[in-house]
Structures are given as C-alpha cells and as structure tokens.
Amino acid sequence: MSPIEFVEEAERLGCEGTSISFNEPTLMLEWSIDVFREARRRGLYNTFVSNGYMTLKAAELLVEAGLDAINIDVKGGREATKRYCGADVDKVWRNAEFFHRRGVHVEITVLVIPGVNDDEKQLREICQLHREKLGEDTPIHFNRYYPAYKFHAPPTPLSTLEKAKGIALEEGLRYVYLGNVMVKEYMNTYCHNCGFLVVERDVFSVVNHFLDEGNTCPKCGAKIPIVGEVKVSRRGYMWL
Ligand SMILES: [Zn+2]
Secondary structure (H helix, E strand, C coil): CCHHHHHHHHHHCCCCEEEECCCCHHHHHHHHHHHHHHHHHCCCEEEEEECCCCCHHHHHHHHHHCCCEEEEECCCCHHHHHHHHCCCHHHHHHHHHHHHHCCCEEEEEEEECCCCCCCHHHHHHHHHHHHHHHCCCCCEEEEECCCECCECCCCCCHHHHHHHHHHHHHCCCCCEEEECCCCHHHHCEECCCCCCEEEEEECCEEEEECCECCCECCCCCCECCCCCCCEECCCCCEEC
C-alpha cells in the first residue's frame, strides 16, 4: 500500500491519526516519512511505536515530517540491552530525550521479563534515566511478558510489576502504568498530588475523564500535564 493509499484508507475508516507499529517502524523510515507528511497535511496526527534505535538524523526527519507522539520500548538496563539485543541503550535514551525536547509526546514502555530485566538494580537504573532524560511527568509503562517462540520463562508475576511500579514512584515518576494485566486500576490515570481518578481507561480507549478546565485535578487543582486537549473522535471515543 502506498503512503497516499494508507492515509486515504485512514480517512475513509474515520481514523483520527496514523500509527506505525508492530514491526519496528524505523525499518520503513522513508515510507513513514511520506505517510506522516501526507497525514499531517490532511489534519491527522501521527504516532510511532518503536524501539527508539535510530540515528539523530532519522529522528529529525520524523519530527520534520509530522510525528506527534512516540512510544519507545526500552528493553532493559545497559547490560541486558547489550546482551540480548546487541544494542547500546544510551542511544535509545538520547533519542527519547531528543523527541521530548522537540515537543513530541513521549511515553516509555518496558516489557518486564523474569531473569532478564526484572531485578531491582536494573529497574531502578531505567527509572533514574527516565527521570533524568524525560522528567517526572513523562508516562512509563511496565508490561507483563508472556512466553513465546524460543523464550520459555514463565509469565511475569504481577508482584514483579508492582515492584517495578513501586520503584518508579520512589524515583519520583508520577505517571506509572502496568500493561498486559487487564486490571483497570493499572491503566487509569490518578492525580499525582491527591490520588483522585482523573482519566478512566479500558484497554485502548478513554471511557471517562474528570479533568477541570486547563487539565487540572477537580479535587486539589493540581495540573495534570500528560494530556493535551480532550478530543472526542468521530466514533465517540475520547483520546487524550
Ligand atoms: Zn488532585
């Protein structure tokens, strides 16, 4: 499908934006850039779900083409990323920081795998780098792993994900989510100041939000800076 056909299909289906995901989208950089340019011209937003492993030149091209938001999967601490991916995770953090500074909405996801990246030292290293590079308001997700293909470690215990969340909160991160666990409380957004439920989610959709004007908490008035404008899509779903 050509970039133009892709964007036309998105419009025909009533989509509000594009997302390039599942296979590492950096492998289709030129195609992605063409999609983003055309989608932005037509008023759609653009997102990338990526391992964040690219040159700064590639990152710059994506921003120029109209990237609005990126989720970056951090595979682990420095050692585990080197060992399992043969990659330098500092380049991933460098790129995350670059996108953040350029005004792209950034979220970080960590697939927590038993025996690979679930030890306290490594989780703390990730949370500290997250805070240093992206600040306390950038959301972080700890996702549950399930065995697949040649990897046979058991699924991540919920207690491990809760431990990761506890470390993130200790390190001062304000928006911490647990994924692949299908527990609504872990997907919702709560006010970092008073704990009031401000955004209620159900898997991929926002089902309700209780933010006051200016995206402030209705209970204590704290600013909730993770959300942009509240929009209601043509299908009636809200996205934030
Ligand atoms: Zn509050």
